[in-house]
Amino acid sequence: MHKSQSCCFLVVFAVLLAVLLNACATPAPSSACAAPPACPACPPCAAAGSTASAQPAAARPLQAARWSDLPGWNDDDLAAAWPAFLQSCRALAKRPQWPQWQVVCDEARSLNGSATASIRRFFESRFQPWLLTNPDATTSGLITGYYEPLLHGARTRAKPFLQPVLGVPPDLLTIDLGAVLPDLKSLRLRGRLQGNRVVPYFSRAEITAQEKDHPDRVLLYVDDPVELFFLQVQGSGRIKLPDGQTVRLAYADQNGHPYQSIGRILVDRGELSLEQASMAGIKQWARANPGRVNELLNTNPSYVFFREQPATGNDGPTGALGVALTPERSIAVDPRYTPLGAPVFLATSQPDSPTPLRRLVLAQDTGGAIRGVVRADLFWGFGTQAGHQAGRMKQPGQMWVLLPLSAAPK
Numbered sequence: 583m584h585k586s587q588s589c590c591f592l593v594v595f596a597v598l599l600a601v602l603l604n605a606c607a608t609p610a611p612s613s614a615c616a617a618p619p620a621c622p623a624c625p626p627c628a629a630a631g632s633t634a635s636a637q638p639a640a641a642r643p644l645q646a647a648r649w650s651d652l653p654g655w656n657d658d659d660l661a662a663a664w665p666a667f668l669q670s671c672r673a674l675a676k677r678p679q680w681p682q683w684q685v686v687c688d689e690a691r692s693l694n695g696s697a698t699a700s701i702r703r704f705f706e707s708r709f710q711p712w713l714l715t716n717p718d719a720t721t722s723g724l725i726t727g728y729y730e731p732l733l734h735g736a737r738t739r740a741k742p743f744l745q746p747v748l749g750v751p752p753d754l755l756t757i758d759l760g761a762v763l764p765d766l767k768s769l770r771l772r773g774r775l776q777g778n779r780v781v782p783y784f785s786r787a788e789i790t791a792q793e794k795d796h797p798d799r800v801l802l803y804v805d806d807p808v809e810l811f812f813l814q815v816q817g818s819g820r821i822k823l824p825d826g827q828t829v830r831l832a833y834a835d836q837n838g839h840p841y842q843s844i845g846r847i848l849v850d851r852g853e854l855s856l857e858q859a860s861m862a863g864i865k866q867w868a869r870a871n872p873g874r875v876n877e878l879l880n881t882n883p884s885y886v887f888f889r890e891q892p893a894t895g896n897d898g899p900t901g902a903l904g905v906a907l908t909p910e911r912s913i914a915v916d917p918r919y920t921p922l923g924a925p926v927f928l929a930t931s932q933p934d935s936p937t938p939l940r941r942l943v944l945a946q947d948t949g950g951a952i953r954g955v956v957r958a959d960l961f962w963g964f965g966t967q968a969g970h971q972a973g974r975m976k977q978p979g980q981m982w983v984l985l986p987l988s989a990a991p992k
Contacts, residue, residue: 640717643919643955644983644991647713649706652927652982654940660702663925663942664695666908670923670944673903679921682989705984711927712991714919714956714981723956725930727975728816728914728949729968730899735804735821743803745810746793747821750835750887754783772838783837785883790876801831801890808868811844811879812861814886816972817949818899820964830893832900839883841951847881861973884950898961901947909963914947919955920983921945928958930979933971945983956981 649655671687674680686708694700715721736743755773757780759766773780784792793800802821804810813819817833845859854863868875891900898907901914903922913926920926922945929940943960952959958981962968985991 641715641719642991643715643717644712645715647711647982649711651713652711652940653929654938655927656702658698658927658941660698660705660942661696663908663911663944664701666911666944666946667925668695669905669908670903670925670946673905673946674923676904677923679923679989682986683923685988686986705925708986709925709984710987710990711982711984714983716955721956721980722978723954723958723981725928725958725960725975725977725979727933727960727962727972729962729972730964731809731813731816731819731969732965733804733806733809733813733819733821735802736824737802739800739803742805745804745807746797746800747802747804747810747813747831748789748793748796748799748885748887749801749889751796751799754835754837754887755780756835772836782839784885785837785839785880786885787880787883789837789885790880801888802829807875807879808865811882814884815951817886817947818888820893828893830891830899831888832891833886834889835887836950837883837885837887839885841884842882843951844878844882847878860976861969886950898963901961903946905946907946907961908944909961909968911941911943912946912961913943914949914952914959914961915945916953916955916957917945917948920958920981921985922948925984926958927982927984928960928979929981930977933974933977939977942984 668690671683671690674683674687689708690704693704713721714723716723734743735747739746753774755775757771757773759769759771772783774783775781802823804813804821813831818831820828820830822828845854845864848854848864848867849856849859854867868878871878898909898912901907901912902917913928915922915926924945926943926945927941928943929938931937932939943958947959947961949959956979958979960972960975962972962975
């Protein structure tokens with residue numbers, strides 16, 4: 583298609599895409615969003631030999647590196663990450679990229695997983711490290727943490743269990759953009775039908791306002807709205823029932839609205855300092871301001887729906903890769919840049935500390951707030967101590983993806 587003919591199509595498509603991706607938070611009664619503006623005229627092409635400055639090309643997200651570039655690579659106990667690596671292999675065997683991984687995964691199964699020296703030789707001879715690099719050519723990004731919390735709940739609504747945990751609503755549509763444009767294979771839109779049109783799904787405020795109208799969508803009731811909010815942020819958790827039984831809630835879907843940090847909202851309002859805007863600080867603010875909690879939570883339009891699973895043994899929750907997460911060795915990533923299942927060497931620091939944290943981890947999960955090239959969320963495990971670590975972790979860090987020699991990026 584000629585540039586002058588394609589301009590309006592691209593502009594209209596971009597506007598429509600932006601409308602759905604940004605999901606109008608307060609739709610008007612007759613229309614979810616305002617109509618797209620008239621297609622603007624395309625700018626004229628620069629004449630040959632024009633001196634107009636061109637925008638610098640974005641850096642490639644994966645830059646070839648040497649093993650000596652990885653700080654602390656020779657010091658990590660790689661055996662601690664080996665079970666998670668074998669889990670990745672089992673999941674990759676069911677995916678289209680398996681031919682690139684089959685040889686190394688088959689060899690890994692015959693290796694002594696308790697011998698760190700053998701594991702190190704295996705990676706150095708069969709893999710190539712690739713430094714994750716931001717579009718502006720910087721290589722540092724944000725490393726946060728998450729965990730699996732324990733909440734208290736019940737099957738029926740009665741004090742103190744008044745906060746409903748919702749399953750996926752039947753009117754939620756998921757649109758796979760990759761089925762339309764292959765370049766958008768990692769993007770999905772959520773919406774609902776309004777007549778014969780697809781419009782953005784309801785925001786958090788609208789969903790919570792409708793909860794009493796849909797009791798059939800409730801999985802459980804819990805006793806604290808803030809704990810429920812952080813359960814949605816973490817993506818999974820365990821619920822202890824009055825009879826002592828424990829069930830697990832796993833991420834099932836999301837309403838499609840962008841995540842908004844309520845800690846950032848409190849900082850912007852001057853109610854918390856940046857240092858106080860941790861999970862613990864937000865919970866303390868909520869205890870001091872119970873009448874304002876719902877208003878604060880609704881400033882984040884995103885809403886997560888769950889499915890119930892049995893809580894068996896000490897296995898972690900299931901991540902996006904389809905395997906149980908390993909405490910301190912599994913991370914959530916942006917799969918547009920870091921392939922799910924791949925080993926990643928992470929160089930950051932301990933939560934709220936300059937003490938180095940450098941170790942091999944596995945990309946086994948994703949998250950709504952995990953967006954960008956150099957971006958990861960480290961899974962700390964289950965319970966109070968894991969939550970303490972996860973809630974304080976907002977560290978700068980670098981990441982190296984380890985890919986089989988046959989899987990070099992194009």
